[in-house]
Amino acid sequence: MDNSKDPAAPAAHEPPGWLALPVDFHSGNPVGVFSRRQIRRWGLVLEARAIRFHPQPVPHGWQLRIDSADFVRALVELRRYEELNRDWPPRLHQSQSSSDNSLTSLCVLVLLACFFNLTQLHINLAGHSPVDWTELGNAHAGKILTGDWWRTLTALTLHADWLHLFGNLVLGGLFLQRLCQYLGAGLGWTLVLASGALGNLCNALLQSADHRAVGASTAVFGAVGILAAIGVLRKRQSLGPRWTLPVAAALALLALLGSAGERTDIGAHLFGFGCGFVLGLATEGLLRKFGRPGSAFNRGLAILCIALISAAWWLALQH
Numbered sequence: 001m002d003n004s005k006d007p008a009a010p011a012a013h014e015p016p017g018w019l020a021l022p023v024d025f026h027s028g029n030p031v032g033v034f035s036r037r038q039i040r041r042w043g044l045v046l047e048a049r050a051i052r053f054h055p056q057p058v059p060h061g062w063q064l065r066i067d068s069a070d071f072v073r074a075l076v077e078l079r080r081y082e083e084l085n086r087d088w089p090p091r092l093h094q095s096q097s098s099s100d101n102s103l104t105s106l107c108v109l110v111l112l113a114c115f116f117n118l119t120q121l122h123i124n125l126a127g128h129s130p131v132d133w134t135e136l137g138n139a140h141a142g143k144i145l146t147g148d149w150w151r152t153l154t155a156l157t158l159h160a161d162w163l164h165l166f167g168n169l170v171l172g173g174l175f176l177q178r179l180c181q182y183l184g185a186g187l188g189w190t191l192v193l194a195s196g197a198l199g200n201l202c203n204a205l206l207q208s209a210d211h212r213a214v215g216a217s218t219a220v221f222g223a224v225g226i227l228a229a230i231g232v233l234r235k236r237q238s239l240g241p242r243w244t245l246p247v248a249a250a251l252a253l254l255a256l257l258g259s260a261g262e263r264t265d266i267g268a269h270l271f272g273f274g275c276g277f278v279l280g281l282a283t284e285g286l287l288r289k290f291g292r293p294g295s296a297f298n299r300g301l302a303i304l305c306i307a308l309i310s311a312a313w314w315l316a317l318q319h
Contacts, residue, residue, distance in 0.1 A: 021064040033061035104185035126317040136316045139200045142209030150312035152200040158214035172220040186298030195222025199272030213265045218272035225276025
């Protein structure tokens with residue numbers, strides 16, 4: 001192979017029998033001039049296929065010259081490469097502006113912190129003197145399975161202490177912001193809430209009847225699962241046999257952050273991730289078929305999330 005370590009480095013001379021890559025090698029238009037970056041990328045593709053080539057500097061750019069004996073094969077390989085990597089990295093479609101999604105996510109996280117402050121106060125409400133928020137809203141496995149379904153939601157808004165809350169706000173903020181930028185704040189938070197609630201339900205089915213848990217981390221790892229599922233579907237073609245990399249990365253994150261500490265509920269984290277992954281696969285499939293939801297639909301889903309949390313706590317206070 002007649003090229004140096006840098007695929008865009010010029011050759012000392014041009015041997016006979018070499019053909020220049022056309023401007024558009026799909027249709028064979030006249031010889032073209034390319035950027036150094038394009039030449040380097042295509043050079044790596046040809047080098048991997050053991051195809052002889054050399055770049056040549058010309059006015060306003062570079063040309064890529066290929067051994068005439070391998071010219072047709074080189075066009076096939078480059079055409080295949082461009083097809084697999086078309087529109088990569090993919091642009092995130094945003095049903096709302098980034099600033100709108102960021103503001104919505106920030107408001108939710110602030111409200112979560114404010115609610116934690118509220119649970120630390122002695123408040124007389126709905127016949128409770130004072131309200132024991134943790135007792136009324138924790139994910140008590142036995143009570144969930146005997147009808148207290150609202151606990152799967154209320155438990156997501158409770159935290160054991162400030163450190164627990166801070167960890168979920170920081171970790172959750174990173175993943176939720178990314179998710180809401182892609183799906184829109186309404187759909188993103190709806191899926192996160194659903195994955196957290198389903199994760200708590202699945203955990204209750206396998207834990208002992210007296211098992212209790214609190215924290216938004218089940219929903220946070222639900223967001224991780226949703227992002228992993230979206231990554232799998234979006235990268236399956238371009239990554240080839242490596243399409244499982246998003247799942248591997250998410251599982252590594254789950255192992256690193258979701259299994260540390262004596263009070264960590266590993267089951268809730270794992271089920272939150274699993275439910276999020278399933279919801280992510282289903283959602284991405286539907287979005288590919290019907291398109292991204294608009295702003296009005298996202299606002300409706302946001303209102304639904306607020307209504308569900310409010311209704312869950314109203315039911316909890318009645319008991």
